Amino acid sequence: MSTSVTRRSVLAGGAGAAIGLALPGPAAHAGGHHPTSVSFTLDARTLDGGEQVTSVTLDTSRLGPIDTAGLTPGTFTVHAKATSPIPIAPGDLIFSEYDLDRTVTAARLDRHGNIVLELSHAEGQLGGGTLGYIVSRGRNVRLDLVYTIRQNTPLARRHGPPVTITRFVQGRLSNPEVDAFTHHVSGSGLKYRLYSPERSPRHGRLPLILWLHGGGEGASLPDDYYDNETTLRANRGALGFATPEAQRIFSGAYVVAPQSTSYWMEDGPRFAPLIREIVQDLVRRKRVDPDRIYVAGCSNGGYMSLEMTVAYPDLFAASVPICGVIEPLGGEGPPLITDAELAKIHTPTWLVTSRDDDTVPPETNTIHAHDLIPGSLITLYDHVVWNGYQFPGHWSWIYVARNDPSRNGTHIWQWMARRRR
Secondary structure, eight states, X not given: OOEEEOOOSOSSOBOOOOOOOOOOOOOOOGGGOSOOEXXXXXXXXXXXXXXXXXXXXXXXXXXXXXXXXXXXXXXXXXXXXXXXSSOOOTTXXXXXOEEEEEOXXXXXXXXXXXXXXXXXXXXXXXXXXXXXXXXXXXEEEEOEEEEEEEEOSOBOBSSSSOBOOOEEEXXXXXXXXXXXXXXXXXTTXXXXXXXXXXXXXXXXXXEXXXXXXXXXXXXXXXXXXOOSOHHHHSOSHHHHTTSXXXXXXXXXXEEEEEOOSSOGGGSHHHHHHHHHHHHHHHHHHSOEXXXXXXEEEETHHHHHHHHHHHHOTTTOSEEEEESOOOSOTTSOSSOSSOHHHHHHOOSOBXXXXXXXXXXXXXXXXXXXXXXXXXXXXXXEESSEEEXXXXXXXXXXXXXXXXXXXXETTEEHHHHHHHOOO
């Protein structure tokens, strides 16, 4: 039997699964005497600590204008069950499975006349996440989400008698930021997600930002679990660069997030040409400016960011390794990147970490790399705190995703955007 516990300090934070959409049944007749079927969407947001379902939207526009005076948080009850999509071995742990009622904090109508049920959510709050972390696999997986909705009081309508919904049909998981990234597979079989800027590149080429995920967002093999989803749902690393703020700073930029088939640091030299293949393909197909290609990554991806600048010293205009791994975890075996290799890096590099990182110790990894990489910059935080919530010390990628690191008044996104190869 699997054991469910609250996620704590793991390599990445959590997020979920979509259920197939069924078509709604016949609409209610006067008096609500006939069955009324309504579909609903799970509305999600990727918080700094991972994706959560933050509201539910009921497709009620076809029921006619609803009188909001009688629409309260108690009109509906929402129950959520989240389970692993792959079997959990006896005695293994999965963080963040749940089976509970979600607290409805508000009920309102959107501009289409659909009912939106706002759900209680917050950083670290159990019961809304869409990812589970399987300890033995060291991986996040999209949880299978089953939401059950019950109507407690009839809905008053402006025209006609009250109506009671007798059947609720779960639809898709909707996260506009994640959905803006299209799905792709490279020629070598590496999956990746791509954000394309709204600005047309007809009048010139645009920059490309390569985001390399942490250890928790790779595939789980040999389970044959390779979802091309957790890279965008576990944290805001890639999403941050697709925000309107970042897009203004970069004057429009492509953002690409490949997904490893294992851990980047398990076999970095083998993955490096596979990642370069994706970059080169985008340069050919998407009018990417080859002089403005940037690489950033966290934890395993922080290592891989450094590995890419070692393997391809003239490919990137700037590199941002976040809490990157240099020494093997546990301290046994040769370094993943040698001192000689670090000393030869000439790509402009800005390293970021937190002093209280107890997963990838700063002294032997980020600080050591900074001491050796010529001209590199470094930002050292004491703790990882955002909006008053303290995260595990390993999660310093949160700061980069919010453009927080700065030096002499220049923030890290602006610094990246000014670099040219």
